[in-house]
Amino acid sequence: MFKSSIDSGSSTHGKLAHAHMIKTAFEPSLFLQNTLVNMYCKCGELDLAHQLFDKMPQRNLVSWNSLIAGYTGIGDYQNAVWVFNEARVSRLELNRFAYASILRVCAQTGNLELGRMIHGLVLTNGLGVRKVLLANALIQMYSKCGHVGQARLVFDYSEELDGVSWNSVITGYVQSGMTSEMMRLLVKMHRSRVGFSSYVLGSVLKSCCSNFVGCEEFGKMLHGCCVKLGWELDIVVGTALLDMYAKIGDLSEATTLFRIMPSKNVVMYNAMISGLFRSETLNNVYAKEALKLFAKMQIRGIKASNVTFSAIIKACNACQEYEYGKQMHAHICKRNLQYDEFIGSSLVELYSLLGSIKDGMKCFSSTTKRDIITWTSIIMAHAQSGEFEGALSLFCRLLESGPKPDEFTISIMLSVCADLAAARSGEQIQGYAIKSGIDKLIVVHNSLLSMYAKCGDIDSARLAFESTDSPDVVSWSVIICGSAQHGRSRDALSLFELMKDHQIAPNHITFLGVLTACSHGGLVEEGLKCFEGMTRDHGLTPNEKHCACIVDLLGRAGRLADAESFILDSGFAGVPVVWRALLSACRLHKDTVMGKLVGERVIELEPEAAASYVLLYNLYNDSGMEKSATKIRDLMKERGVKKEPGVSWIEVGNRVHSFMVGDKSHTSSTKIYARLEEMLEKIKKMGFTNESHVSDACEFEERQGSAVNHHSEKLAVTLGLISLPPSAPVRVMKNLRVCQDCHTIMKFLSKLEKREIILRDRIRFHHFREGFCSCGDYW
Template identity: 50%
Template sequence: MPPPPPFASMDAFYLHLLRSCAALPHVAAVHAHIARAHPAASLFLRNSLLSAYCRLGGPFPAARLLDEMPRRNSVSFNLLIDAYSRAGLADRSLGTFERARAAGVKADRFTFAAALAACSRAGDVRTGKAVHALAVLDGLAKGMLVSNSLISMYARCCEMDEARRVFDAADEHDDVSWNSLLSGYVRAGAHQEMLKVFTLMCRCGMGWNSFALGSIIKCCSSGVDIAGHIAEAVHGCVVKTGLATDVFLASALIDMYAKKGALSNAVVLFKSVQDPNVIVFNAMIAGFCRDEAAVGKEVTREALNLYSELLSRGMEPTEFTFSSVVRACNLAGEFEFGKQLHGQVLKHSLQGDDYIGSALIDLYSNSGCTEDGYRCFRSLYKQDIVTWTSMISGFVQNELFEKALRLFQELLCYGLKPDLFTISSVMNACASLAVARTGEQIQCLATKSGFNRFTVMGNSCVHMYARSGDVDAATLRFKEMESRDVVSWSAVISSHAQHGCARDALCIFNEMMDAKVVPNEITFLGVLTACSHGGLVDEGLRYYEIMNKEYGLAPTIKHCTCVVDLLGRAGRLGDAEAFIRDSVFHDDPVIWRSLLASCRIHGDMERGQLAADRIMELEPTTSASYVILYNMYLDAGELSLASKTRDLMKERGVKKEPGLSWIELKSGVHSFVAGDKSHPESNAIYEKLSEMLSKIEKLGSTGNASTESTGISGREQNLVGCHSEKLAVAFGMIHLPQSAPVRVMKNLRVCRECHSTMKLISRSENREIILRDAIRFHHFRGGACSCGDYW
């Protein structure tokens, strides 16, 4: 081994050794040699040793050395202050700063810079101001190093007024001064001030670093209203400073253009990157699925092609890659591709990632595979509120409302705090199940959490109360809302329409017009439903014309079906048929089924048969059409045709959906089917039902005239006598106080016999009965129904 080079002094020799140390044990060895050979080493050598400990061992061995040093100066303390600060130990760093002052060591600009860095990392603006005051007293506050540290500290603590005062008072500025101020404004969300500083920097010819430019690009990418030319100017600055090849800035620019809707610019920029890495690919993939409604499914599918290219280049996809591509599959409807991606996720052991898990839950929920989505949910290592909300929303979306409520209850048991979207989804589940008591409890939770003031929460409450049969509570909640949007107005209009309050619904629509709220398709659907249920033919036709001509809203199948229902119920069956034939939806079975129902009401056998033939041609396996046709034949006394219809159902394997009714009480939700005897209180229910029917007979009517001479078998007549809604009403009569209305929900349309019976029960029992069937609400009071026997 050649001899070591000659050194001018002992300090230089040891300094060479310390700089060559690559690990803490090496530093300790040099330290031991110095202690044995040179116990009176110079302060310079001891500070060099202290620096090596800070570099390789962290602040704690350095602190032990500082305690042993016979002499210390500002450099000694500066090294330890900075070491503690870099280690994230801000309290110890500032404690060392105070210790230095107590020891009488005069602080220099580096001391203040290190102390301010500690305050910055800790977000301790109070201590930072104290250090600032000491720097002013020592006459160092206006120097570039200290002033830059002060600007950075105040900017990180979002004290931008103080940062600007320091900046303006500084003796001179460099790139760090400007970039620190600029980044601070971005962090504080003061975008207009950021633009002013950015403009001043351009005028002064100051340079930018990648961090500052990245901050500006992030600001331009946000939802704030920043003109496109500003974004392009920032891009120009990136090119001018020679940072166009920086992949970090390239990915930020691609993201910025995608969020601003300039997807073509993002694509051009992506193609111009000579050697893109996975981060650049991620930015472009996310850009393709940024706004599916704006770019369309074909463009969204480009994200999938880009993912294939990423793999072909031999790159390893990241968590962000998978979450973005799975979302792209979701938006483009490429569910099979998404399932294959799930396999790749498992291969890379990323199934526990929150973002990927949420995207997979949404994918499986949208494809109707909720069980697979639930398995993804359970496989997550950490289930945060976002993933819980995704799973709950998936259950609601697929009409698994009971599962959604059970999962929400489990969420609360784990001590998690639901957010606004979680509660809104659960309220929708309550609305669909019409469980008002559960909905009220969730509304109380929303109020306690401070969510009740949000418009989306108010909308969910209005919808829930309306669907649960309490239109008064829905209206009250609507009036209590601080701010209302088109969804709010549409919900309250639809609620009145469903409850048969047609004139009230139209009055609310006029109030909406006075409030200058622009209606949408849902609003007009509620208005047309109100006109249909209220028999307001001329008004309904006028609103249909207004929707198209004044607001440019294209009618959907639901709007057209409402018009057919409106004309058909009024007896204008010829006009209804002509409307269907002229409509773009003349091949949709739903609109013909509406005509068939009207033909049954008015006994138009010939036109009803034509409508039925058309429905059977378009949709031969739906039971609702056969049931309407069967009942039409029964009403007309055509028993042989009714029997043929039933035989045709059996021949084609068409099964009628079983009727189900339910009622919510304090003890929970109780459901019934026709002839049900499985309920624990079955004997009491049938006894109460028999008692109520006996009272009806004393009034001179049995309420079952529609079953007479119809050819229905004895077993079927017995089932009609104990249809599910009758059992639910009897159960409600047993347990609810006299003053409370009996609210019952049913999944099918109420039959004529039950409708007549409910009117008579409401009269004989002097009780209000609210029955929701598949079409509308029926409010039975004093022997009459709110629908006017028009449903």
């Protein structure tokens, strides 16, 4: 009855027999008691086994071995070691089975120190490490602890070897990335006429995914070997082959293998679905193919695993099947798999793409085991949704929770600091990157360049760029675009020439930076020459942003007719952004005739964009056409088009302070307004008058009364002047273009306060020093 329970894995019959023994006061022999203990151990009921073991009046080696093996079998390694130590304390002479069990514990836990001690005890007790049982246990222990060299020594000096011995050493070489040694041993195994197993072939095929030299040819050779030996249709070998071809990018061969396999399990489906998600092949077609495979799994009744769901959610994200993704989320909750860290990170990405940070945070909170991928996903979700302060808060929680941020997390956080213009926070994150030793990685270094440039410190960005060992196209593009935005047009062009001298091929973003530099610097001929060379010399096709730069370049130079002709010939005549650039030029040169036609056209193309209405309104208002301006304003109200409110912010004392027009919510608002009024009175005595500039304010609601004096950027700059040390520059960011009134006032304030004021608006940076701006009033 006890052996019946051992064979079936169910303790029901054994318990009935045990109960009958107790009821009849039957006194079992030591043999029967050991069988009973073994039954409870094999059925996973270690509590009952241990209770019975403690009550045994007499125990022998079999008793102890059963209990050690039982704890090892259920993964309770701590108790397995405890029982082993108790057996040694009892001065019992342990045999090779006990030592083999405890060596398996060492292998599973990676406890090399204990494993070496057991090895020594085996040698001391003369149990014969050259015999197959202990030899295999030692080989597996050393291999799994990362000491495959010592495993090979045990292997070479063993008198008895079997397939497990060979497989263990080969697997150890695979896991250690020692492909040359692995291949030599595989050849030796074949010459020794030891038959390959599905396990060893699967392990070796796994090594072909590690991109060593000749891995593709070696993998195909192994495929031929599998076919010759009749293993290609084995589920383990077939899955390994499929995974290998998918990882080396041969999806055609992977699909063929998947199709011909007579039986498919969830692991094979997972391998095929995951194969469709390699970075080199991911697109909508493959993503939808993955969804079809999942549907076939459901039809065949194959139960999906957490790996399957994680891949399918990624497929939904890739092909924008968000509703399907929500259905998968419901399916995941039904299976109670929402706590898995890989599924959690995929769900966070799903809801961030949907713009639902709240739902993404719920998924994040429900994930009990959060690895760095899960943390990075939720931080990126906040960053992509513009929740920058939330991203910073989560990063602080990450540092407190344990997982170490990797280069991708640091890169995202530097981008967050760039968007917030939080230079001090960015410097602290840079310090963490240096301490962690990842600051030299190119992805971190490029983000650092961008952070300094976007925070208004182009000199630090240039120093960081010059310290880069091997700048790539991203590094060059970032520093060129940064120089352009800071008004250093000639520097941007010099860097572009230097980039070409270093044989770095420019991309679309590089040219966007160069054309922006030409536009902001009024370098018409240089800009046109660069635009022509984009296709002629580098084979790049300009997009609407490049064309908008050329329109802006010609428009600022007063060549409005040329700009219009360029649009009509560019192939982007139906794109609103290029016409909006021309409308902005019409406003600059007060050309109401062309401006009216262009404004009507751009509003027709993009009737919901507030920027077009505001530009046309300002054009009419600047030209004294109040009735036309009022009509545009009424048209906006009639169509329900709302302008984005102007917001400015400044970092002071590790905190970002935000302001809107006339904002009095700040705790220091009384001091801010008093200081601002004091400075306005002083600059009036210096010759400033705002009467001629009021019409240039960008916001409708800011044109009345004293509101023009309380624009958001003025309030932010004033807080900086009050709070920052006299030697520190005042860096303020704004989400809209700076108005002419504020631009003029900043020049006066920089001279009055003898301070550098750096103001970033939607278009560019303005560096105000001693009454002058870096843009040369050309913005």
